[in-house]
Each structure stands twice: as C-alpha cells, then as structure tokens.
Amino acid sequence: SALRRQFSTGAPITATLFPGDGIGPEIAESVKQIFTAAQIPIDWEEHFVGKEVDPRTQSFLTWESLESVRRNKVGLKGPMATPIGKGHRSLNLTLRKELNLYANVRPCFSLPGYKTRYDDVDLVTIRENTEGEYSGLEHQVVRGVVESIKIITRQASLRVAEHAFQYAKAHGRKRVSAIHKANIMQKTDGLFLKCCREVAEKYPEIVYEEVVIDNCCMMLVKNPALFDVLVMPNLYGDIISDLCAGLIGGLGLTPSCNIGEGGIALAEAVHGSAPDIAGKNMANPTALLLSAVTMLRHLELNDKADQVQNAVLKTIAEGKYRTIDLGGKSSTTDFTNAICDNLGIGST
Amino acid sequence: TYMPRPGDGSTRKVTLIPGDGIGPLVTGAVEQVMDAMHAPIVFEKYDVHGDMKKIPEGVLESIRENKVCIKGGLMTPVGGGVSSLNVHLRKELDLYASLVHCFNVKGIQTRHDNVDIVVIRENSEGEYAGLEHEVVPGVVESLKVITKFCSERIAKYAFEYAYLNNRKKVTAVHKANIMKLADGLFLESCREIAAQYPTIEYNEIIVDNCCMQLVSKPEQFDVMVTPNLYGNLVSNVAAGIAGGTGVMPGGNVGPEHAVFEQGASAGNVGKLELVEQKKANPVALLLSSAMMLRHLQFPSFADRLETAVQHVIEEGKYRTKDLGGNSTTQQVVDAVLANLD
Numbered sequence: 001s002a003l004r005r006q007f008s009t010g011a012p013i014t015a016t017l018f019p020g021d022g023i024g025p026e027i028a029e030s031v032k033q034i035f036t037a038a039q040i041p042i043d044w045e046e047h048f049v050g051k052e053v054d055p056r057t058q059s060f061l062t063w064e065s066l067e068s069v070r071r072n073k074v075g076l077k078g079p080m081a082t083p084i085g086k087g088h089r090s091l092n093l094t095l096r097k098e099l100n101l102y103a104n105v106r107p108c109f110s111l112p113g114y115k116t117r118y119d120d121v122d123l124v125t126i127r128e129n130t131e132g133e134y135s136g137l138e139h140q141v142v143r144g145v146v147e148s149i150k151i152i153t154r155q156a157s158l159r160v161a162e163h164a165f166q167y168a169k170a171h172g173r174k175r176v177s178a179i180h181k182a183n184i185m186q187k188t189d190g191l192f193l194k195c196c197r198e199v200a201e202k203y204p205e206i207v208y209e210e211v212v213i214d215n216c217c218m219m220l221v222k223n224p225a226l227f228d229v230l231v232m233p234n235l236y237g238d239i240i241s242d243l244c245a246g247l248i249g250g251l252g253l254t255p256s257c258n259i260g261e262g263g264i265a266l267a268e269a270v271h272g273s274a275p276d277i278a279g280k281n282m283a284n285p286t287a288l289l290l291s292a293v294t295m296l297r298h299l300e301l302n303d304k305a306d307q308v309q310n311a312v313l314k315t316i317a318e319g320k321y322r323t324i325d326l327g328g329k330s331s332t333t334d335f336t337n338a339i340c341d342n343l344g345i346g347s348t
Numbered sequence: 349t350y351m352p353r354p355g356d357g358s359t360r361k362v363t364l365i366p367g368d369g370i371g372p373l374v375t376g377a378v379e380q381v382m383d384a385m386h387a388p389i390v391f392e393k394y395d396v397h398g399d400m401k402k403i404p405e406g407v408l409e410s411i412r413e414n415k416v417c418i419k420g421g422l423m424t425p426v427g428g429g430v431s432s433l434n435v436h437l438r439k440e441l442d443l444y445a446s447l448v449h450c451f452n453v454k455g456i457q458t459r460h461d462n463v464d465i466v467v468i469r470e471n472s473e474g475e476y477a478g479l480e481h482e483v484v485p486g487v488v489e490s491l492k493v494i495t496k497f498c499s500e501r502i503a504k505y506a507f508e509y510a511y512l513n514n515r516k517k518v519t520a521v522h523k524a525n526i527m528k529l530a531d532g533l534f535l536e537s538c539r540e541i542a543a544q545y546p547t548i549e550y551n552e553i554i555v556d557n558c559c560m561q562l563v564s565k566p567e568q569f570d571v572m573v574t575p576n577l578y579g580n581l582v583s584n585v586a587a588g589i590a591g592g593t594g595v596m597p598g599g600n601v602g603p604e605h606a607v608f609e610q611g612a613s614a615g616n617v618g619k620l621e622l623v624e625q626k627k628a629n630p631v632a633l634l635l636s637s638a639m640m641l642r643h644l645q646f647p648s649f650a651d652r653l654e655t656a657v658q659h660v661i662e663e664g665k666y667r668t669k670d671l672g673g674n675s676t677t678q679q680v681v682d683a684v685l686a687n688l689d
C-alpha cells in the first residue's frame with residue numbers, strides 16, 4: 001500500500017492528532033513522548049478544536065482539521081467536550097458524518113497484573129456506527145405517543161460485516177459472532193444477519209455464528225472467553241462494547257479505532273475529558289496509548305505496535321507506577337517515563 | 349411454629365403451560381413440588397408450542413378465568429416470519445410489566461457479591477412493537493413506540509413495588525441522549541411518578557454505562573425500571589453476574605393477570621442436548637413458583653419451597669451443569685422434595 005511504501009523508503013508517516021479537551025492534552029503529550037522514545041516514524045499534525053463555529057462544517061471543528069484526516073488517512077483523537085449551545089453540531093457527530101466513520105472497533109483484553117473479576121477477556125467488538133437506532137428520526141404521533149425509527153440498510157450492514165471479517169483475518173482471529181435480536185426485529189436485524197452470512201461465505205477459514213443479544217450479555221458476564229470477534233448494529237454495539245470495557249476495568253483502559261470511507265482510521269480514547277482532574281497530571285493515558293497502538297497496527301507497523309503495547313502492559317503489571325484510577329499514586333509523567341523505560345531500547 | 353396444612357386456603361386453579369424444550373422438565377419440577385407440599389393449587393395443563401400460529405383460545409380463556417399461570421419457554425423461530433408466542437401472550441393479556449429478581453444465592457460462587465437487583469421492564473411496546481417494513485429494497489425500518497400511558501404505568505408499578513417491598517432506590521435506564529423524544533418521554537414519566545414517592549430515592553443511568561456498572565459495581569443498584577429492550581439486556585447481565593439465568597425467578601404482570609416463568613431469558617427453551625439429557629436447571633422456575641405462591645397469598649408454602657431449594661443449593665450435592673454440577677433435573681427435584689420439612 002501507499003503507506004507501506006512510504007514507510008519502507010524511510011519517510012515518516014504523517015498522522016493527524018487531536019489532543020482534545022480536559023485531560024486530552026496531557027495524555028496526548030504522553031503518547032507523543034512514548035512514540036518519540038520508541039523512534040516511531042510518525043509526524044504528528046496537531047489540530048485543535050476551534051473557538052468559533054466554522055460555517056463550512058457547522059461545528060467547532062474546522063474544515064482544515066477534517067481535510068487533514070482525509071489527507072493523512074490516519075489520526076488519533078483525545079476526548080472532546082462538545083460546547084453547549086445551539087447552532088452547531090456535536091464534535092463527535094461532525095467527525096462521524098464528515099469522515100463517514102462507519103465502524104467502531106474496540107479490542108478488549110484483560111491487562112495482565114491488573115486484577116478485575118474477569119481475567120480471561122480477549123475479544124474485539126465491531127459496531128456499526130452510522131444508522132440503526134441512532135438515525136435521529138423521531139416524531140410525536142399524537143400527544144403522549146412518540147416513535148423512533150431504527151434503520152438498517154444492506155449497504156451499511158455489508159460494509160461493517162466486511163470489515164469484521166477482514167479484521168478477523170488480518171489479526172489471526174478465528175471466529176466472528178453476529179449479535180442480533182432477529183427473533184423480535186425480524187426484518188431489520190434479519191437483514192443485518194443476512195448480510196453477515198453473505199460476507200461469511202467469502203471467509204470459509206473463519207467460523208461464523210449468530211448470537212441473540214440477551215444471551216450474549218449473559219454469556220459475556222459468565223464466560224467472556226467464549227467470544228472472539230463480535231459484529232453488531234449500532235445500539236447493541238454501544239451497549240456491548242461498554243459492557244466489555246467494564247469487564248477489563250473501564251473506559252480508562254479500552255482502546256478504540258474508527259474506520260471510515262476510503263480506508264480512514266481514526267483512533268480515539270472513548271472516555272470523556274474528565275474535567276475534574278484536568279491539568280493535575282493525574283490522568284491515565286493508557287486508553288489513548290492503546291488506541292495509538294491500534295493505529296500502528298492499521299499502518300502495519302506491527303513491531304512498533306507490539307513494542308509500545310508490551311511496555312504499557314509491563315508497566316501496569318509491575319505495579320510500581322500506576323495512576324490513581326488504577327489504585328496507584330503515580331502522576332501521568334511518572335507513569336509515562338516508566339513506560340519509556342520499559343520500551344526495551346538500549347537494553348538486552 | 350406455624351405449620352401450613354392442606355386446606356388452609358381454598359384451592360386455586362392455575363393454568364400451566366409446559367411449553368417447548370426444557371419447559372416440560374422444569375414445569376414438571378413445579379408440579380411435583382406443589383404436589384408433595386399439598387399446596388392448595390390445581391393445575392389446568394395446556395399444550396402450547398412456539399410453532400403454533402397463535403395461542404389457542406382455550407388457553408387464554410383459562411388464564412383469564414384463573415388469573416394466574418405458570419409456563420415454560422415457547423420456542424421462537426428466528427426469521428421464519430412467525431412472531432414470538434411469548435410476546436403474543438404478553439400482548440393478549442396486557443402483561444405490561446416483566447419482573448426479574450437477580451440476587452446472589454448463598455452457596456453459589458460468583459464473581460460478584462451483594463447483588464440484589466429487581467429489574468422491572470416495560471413489556472408491551474418499545475422495540476417490541478413489531479412494526480417493521482421494507483422502505484425500498486435493501487432498506488428496512490423498525491419503529492420503536494413509547495407512550496406516556498405505558499411509561500407512566502410501568503414507572504408506577506416499579507415505585508409501588510419498591511414501596512411495598514421496602515426497597516430504597518429506583519433507577520431508570522435509558523438512552524435519552526440519543527433517542528431524545530422516545531426515551532425522553534420515558535424519563536419524563538418516571539420523574540413524575542418519582543415525585544409521588546418522596547421516600548424512595550430516584551436516579552437515572554444511560555444504558556451502556558449501566559451495563560458497564562453492572563459488571564463492576566452491581567451493589568449500587570436496587571430496583572431498575574426500563575423500556576422493553578434495555579430491560580431484556582439489563583436483566584440478562586444482572587442474572588449473569590448473580591449466578592445465571594437458570595436460577596433467577598420472575599414473571600409478567602398485568603392489571604388482571606400474572607404469568608410466572610423463568611426470570612431472565614424467559615423464552616429460553618434450552619439446547620437440544622440439555623433436553624435430551626434431562627439436565628435443565630429447575631431452580632429458576634421453582635423460585636418463580638414460590639413467587640406465584642406469594643402472589644396467591646400462600647406465603648408459608650412459598651417459604652417452605654424457598655427454604656428447601658436454598659438447602660439443596662447450599663449443600664451443593666445436587667446441582668445442574670450451569671452451577672458446576674452434573675445432576676439431572678430430577679435429581680435436583682428429588683433433593684428439594686427430600687428437604688421439604
């Protein structure tokens with residue numbers, strides 16, 4: 001691919017970086033420091049949320065920012081707090097709509113050494129991100145009666161299913177489970193399943209199964225090891241991906257990556273901007289770091305991805321440097337330095 | 349101590365639907381236990397199966413007359429153009445509330461302690477409205493319907509339940525940040541009812557966060573009230589963390605009738621293997637039948653049954669596979685019978 005060629009010639013890859021709000025700049029700084037220490041050939045093109053609404057995007061995100069992601073095709077995004085008020089679009093919605101981010105991918109794995117009640121999680125949730133229950137189509141029929149419309153299309157379902165199987169194949173995963181409620185929503189979820197089946201046919205080496213969502217919820221909390229890759233419509237993906245994040249210790253630890261039209265990959269931390277601890281050097285950068293790792297894997301910089309991921313996991317497992325949310329006492333800076341020390345550079 | 353005697357209360361007729369799959373096994377367990385206790389109950393048994401076009405009229409008449417029914421799951425064929433009979437029954441009888449009690453049972457090792465959650469789920473509208481159509485080829489729509497009437501009555505039920513059962517808190521589960529009108533109406537209704545119960549704490553939680561909290565800090569929840577689909581998911585998560593759907597009791601309640609069934613995954617008919625080996629866990633339905641006994645105002649029978657089931661679980665000798673044992677349904681039932689004092 002173009003990206004690989006760029007890499008093999010030694011030229012650095014340009015990636016867009018949105019540090020975001022609240023704790024965003026601190027955890028983005030941590031990522032930059034670690035990437036530099038690991039000598040990862042990435043040039044960050046930093047973009048900030050504007051102070052005024054850009055009429056071209058109807059949002060505080062500027063047209064130039066969006067163009068940067070479109071041009072670079074890869075980016076990393078910290079938490080963004082949408083300012084309250086009328087006359088503009090939510091930041092996340094602007095990104096999703098403008099860049100057509102159709103799939104949200106969240107790898108979820110137990111962190112060795114960080115004990116939760118579940119220590120056998122290693123799965124990936126893939127959520128359709130453009131339609132379904134989030135269509136925004138709602139109306140009042142008569143007073144006291146409202147309707148909300150869920151839309152499932154063949155195009156969007158095929159696209160997300162295709163990504164799920166491609167992902168499974170590229171990452172050596174064995175099984176894809178489609179999560180649904182087609183026994184009740186026979187037509188909508190039925191169409192989603194039909195599309196998944198069609199795509200599954202093209203990947204005979206990957207086991208395909210269908211699981212009803214209520215049963216899936218129950219199985220996940222009883223034995224998460226039963227699952228590998230899960231693909232599902234928007235709302236189910238929202239719920240299941242957060243549930244899975246809960247299994248491994250919360251949103252502060254879960255990476256996420258959005259896949260958009262034309263091969264765009266925008267990795268993001270899914271937690272909020274945590275204004276209560278912003279600027280206090282207390283934030284845990286793990287989720288953003290692991291998101292940056294998903295970005296590296298997307299760029300097929302797998303050695304670098306492994307190097308950073310292992311250093312993060314090792315630091316958490318050692319337990320000497322942990323941020324406060326993980327029950328430790330370390331500052332963001334100390335935790336970051338410890339990760340740099342664990343990158344394995346110069347040692348061995 | 350008070351010893352219940354046969355004839356203490358006048359005999360009540362109860363409609364019994366064994367259903368499909370594991371249904372007959374677990375309803376069989378209920379029949380045996382009621383018989384052994386000489387509970388003042390007569391069952392009117394009806395054959396209903398998920399592949400029928402609709403619930404036979406005689407069955408509905410029986411439930412309408414008896415007011416109370418206990419049932420196993422009815423299989424729902426996926427994508428066969430046949431709608432779920434479980435849903436049909438709820439609609440026919442206007443069983444607007446589904447109740448699932450998820451709690452740690454002494455003797456069952458789970459990842460979480462201090463789980464004692466009652467999920468009260470709106471059962472008649474929402475995503476289960478069944479209104480779907482193809483707009484153009486490749487584009488289908490499904491309507492979620494939320495009404496003020498149904499939202500208010502489920503909220504009322506939840507608060508009344510909390511009040512009567514000495515519960516402290518009701519949590520409304522929603523996604524009103526996305527579904528502003530639909531879930532917004534649901535929340536608005538809950539708030540109005542909450543204002544009438546000042547002694548009960550009320551709060552709200554977004555459904556995705558709710559599921560995350562359930563697997564990390566479930567002890568924060570007490571009674572939950574939810575629209576239809578979220579309740580289905582929340583009750584399965586709650587049941588899963590507390591010991592599994594094979595243990596948690598529940599039922600569906602309407603203005604006139606009550607249908608008791610396994611709490612979470614009520615429509616569950618089990619895997620074929622479970623049916624063939626006769627190894628379904630009867631605990632959930634036995635505990636549901638204890639709920640039914642309370643509902644019929646036979647509390648001492650309910651206590652006896654619950655105590656016996658509790659003994660068997662704590663003793664740990666007879667457990668089905670979902671609880672880490674290898675017993676058959678009948679072995680568990682026999683143990684329960686032996687423990688009825």
Ligand SMILES: Nc1ncnc2c1ncn2[C@@H]1O[C@H](COP(=O)(O)OP(=O)(O)OP(=O)(O)O)[C@@H](O)[C@H]1O
Nearest residue numbers: 090092093129130131134135136234238525526556
């Ligand atoms: N996955 C989605 N698909 C389509 N529209 C969405 C989605 N998520 C959010 N929106 C829209 O964007 C607006 C802002 O959402 P917000 O930025 O709070 O997203 P979020 O907190 O990530 O939501 P979620 O928890 O559902 O992912 C919402 O009001 C909704 O209209």
Ligand SMILES: Nc1ncnc2c1ncn2[C@@H]1O[C@H](COP(=O)(O)OP(=O)(O)OP(=O)(O)O)[C@@H](O)[C@H]1O
Nearest residue numbers: 080081252271272273274275276282283284285325
């Ligand atoms: N990366 C992090 N490191 C440490 N603590 C965090 C982190 N992310 C979140 N938290 C903690 O969890 C709490 C809830 O976080 P959440 O992500 O929901 O932020 P928020 O306050 O809702 O922000 P937003 O309004 O942007 O969604 C925060 O107030 C903070 O104390």
Ligand SMILES: [Mg+2]
Nearest residue numbers: 238239242556
């Ligand atoms: Mg979410």
Ligand SMILES: [Mg+2]
Nearest residue numbers: 270271272273
């Ligand atoms: Mg948010």
